[in-house]
Amino acid sequence: MVWPESQHELKPTSRQQRVEVSVSANGTTPQPTGPQRRATHLLDPAELADVELLLDGAFPPLSGFLPGDEVDAVRTRRRLRGGAPWPDPLTLRIPVEAAGADEIELRDAEGAPVALVRNESPWADETGMHAAGPVEPVGEPTGVLRGLRPPAADVRAKLPPGPVLAILPEQPLHHRELAQVRALAAEHDAHVLVLPRMSGPRPELLVQAVLAAEPELPPGTTTVPVPLVRRADPERDAALTAHVAAAYGATHLLSPHPLARSPIEVLEPPEVVRDQTDRWRLATQVAPADRRPGLSPERLRELLDRGEDLPSWFTTPAIAAQQRRMHPPLRERGFTVLFTGLSGAGKSTLARALREALHRHDHRAVTLLDGDVVRRTLCAGLGFSAEDRSRNVRRIGFVAAEVTRHGGAAICAPIAPYHADREAVRRMVAAVGGFALVHVATPLGECERRDRKGLYRKARAGLLPEFTGVSAPYEVPDDADLVLDTSGLSQDAAVGRVVELLRERGWVGPWTGA
Numbered sequence: 001m002v003w004p005e006s007q008h009e010l011k012p013t014s015r016q017q018r019v020e021v022s023v024s025a026n027g028t029t030p031q032p033t034g035p036q037r038r039a040t041h042l043l044d045p046a047e048l049a050d051v052e053l054l055l056d057g058a059f060p061p062l063s064g065f066l067p068g069d070e071v072d073a074v075r076t077r078r079r080l081r082g083g084a085p086w087p088d089p090l091t092l093r094i095p096v097e098a099a100g101a102d103e104i105e106l107r108d109a110e111g112a113p114v115a116l117v118r119n120e121s122p123w124a125d126e127t128g129m130h131a132a133g134p135v136e137p138v139g140e141p142t143g144v145l146r147g148l149r150p151p152a153a154d155v156r157a158k159l160p161p162g163p164v165l166a167i168l169p170e171q172p173l174h175h176r177e178l179a180q181v182r183a184l185a186a187e188h189d190a191h192v193l194v195l196p197r198m199s200g201p202r203p204e205l206l207v208q209a210v211l212a213a214e215p216e217l218p219p220g221t222t223t224v225p226v227p228l229v230r231r232a233d234p235e236r237d238a239a240l241t242a243h244v245a246a247a248y249g250a251t252h253l254l255s256p257h258p259l260a261r262s263p264i265e266v267l268e269p270p271e272v273v274r275d276q277t278d279r280w281r282l283a284t285q286v287a288p289a290d291r292r293p294g295l296s297p298e299r300l301r302e303l304l305d306r307g308e309d310l311p312s313w314f315t316t317p318a319i320a321a322q323q324r325r326m327h328p329p330l331r332e333r334g335f336t337v338l339f340t341g342l343s344g345a346g347k348s349t350l351a352r353a354l355r356e357a358l359h360r361h362d363h364r365a366v367t368l369l370d371g372d373v374v375r376r377t378l379c380a381g382l383g384f385s386a387e388d389r390s391r392n393v394r395r396i397g398f399v400a401a402e403v404t405r406h407g408g409a410a411i412c413a414p415i416a417p418y419h420a421d422r423e424a425v426r427r428m429v430a431a432v433g434g435f436a437l438v439h440v441a442t443p444l445g446e447c448e449r450r451d452r453k454g455l456y457r458k459a460r461a462g463l464l465p466e467f468t469g470v471s472a473p474y475e476v477p478d479d480a481d482l483v484l485d486t487s488g489l490s491q492d493a494a495v496g497r498v499v500e501l502l503r504e505r506g507w508v509g510p511w512t513g514a
Helices: 045-055 068-077 152-158 175-188 203-212 234-247 297-306 317-326 347-361 371-376 386-405 419-430 444-450 455-460 491-504
Strands: 038-042 092-094 103-107 113-118 123-125 128-131 133-137 164-167 191-194 252-254 265-267 272-274 280-282 335-340 366-370 409-413 434-440 482-484
Touching: 038 092, 045 113, 045 133, 068 123, 164 175, 175 191, 175 252, 175 272, 175 280, 203 317, 234 252, 335 347, 335 386, 335 419, 335 491, 347 366, 347 371, 347 409, 347 434, 347 491, 366 371, 366 386, 371 386, 386 409, 386 419, 419 434, 434 491, 444 455, 482 491
Parallel strands: 038 103, 164 191, 164 252, 252 265, 335 409, 335 434, 366 409, 434 482
Antiparallel strands: 092 128, 103 113, 113 133, 123 128, 272 280
16 A cells, blocks of 8 residues: 555544554453564455455555545545545454454465455454554465456556556346447447456356457457455445556446546446347447347346346357356255244254155255254354354354355254344355245244253253243244244145245246145
């Protein structure tokens, strides 16, 4: 980063303050003396993406995470304190025990070191502690499709002289979008630079789809994937996109978002239409009577959900094949059913019966993650505190998401008493496939009556502390996709209602003999 000369003169505000002392691993605050201390921090996917772009030189003039006063300047004025435009704060939230470290080693999800932060100006605000300082690489660059991602400076050096038109697609490029790119490139006599925004659970699929479109782009088009995560504020995201495009050498950016302040010229996509010969041309070249309709986003999703072919006037066969990999038919996608409810509600019974039904009638591999079995294996060693219950459910969610990602069906039957954990599982799974939450809402009295192990009796006698429904809370779901009370519903009827939900979602079809 262009580190401000006044960085050591941070003045606390009501929202943030300079961290002047170290914080030890046990939460105490020792004296700010002693040898240099190094901490570690496991990056989440969005943080890792920012770090990789910093190391690739894609965020100039930044080369590290911003200190608090710079964050305030960017939030209020969209400029660094020195006056350089910058649209969005680049921050790194860290655990409080790492705040006093002089260096913080950043690691990816597998625990491999990626970079080192010289934590020169840590700060705090209402969201927590933040590291601030230059970021340096640790070892050779890693990351998804690293071989296709040279540093920004290397990309700039290899671009031809003259105008460079950048696009940062988040979806495959079909005939309409390709015609827009070709038209603008011709109008400005520009080289085309495609920077696919790698985000989501399978970013490599978007890159493959964009590469499949290269024969339809101007000769010599340069393609470099970038792990640029979308920002919450659309205007700031669009401005950051322009800064990244400029870092890779673009002089122009194709974007539907007009920008008041941009380091490069922003061009809106020209209107193109489909003519009577199924060619996509500039609207100014086609009379209204000669225009034919295109394919709406809703119709495209419908065709993909059903597994139907995409029309040749919409895209090429190669691009269509990659689009189908990104968006397979509903009946080929994985899904997870999460049963939640009190002990004795009937979750495990229903989960096993649903597994049997899917084994008989569906093509997917089915994985059953039953609460008791998981606690003896995947979650061995966890207790029944609120923290351990949360870990148990989220581990189940992680495995279920992996099963779903690879096209399988995961059936989960933990108690899952807390809304936050159920929502975390929903997010993990929904990012890669289908998710359904089934609340087995059997009344507590019926659950106690069924209790063959005597657990409720022991809990009421005080022999089992933190027992859900007695001495520990169960947060009743208000977002369940299906609610079943097995006290007045047979097993077959209950499973039938779950299967009907799966059919309504399009995940399974009619079953022979069902």
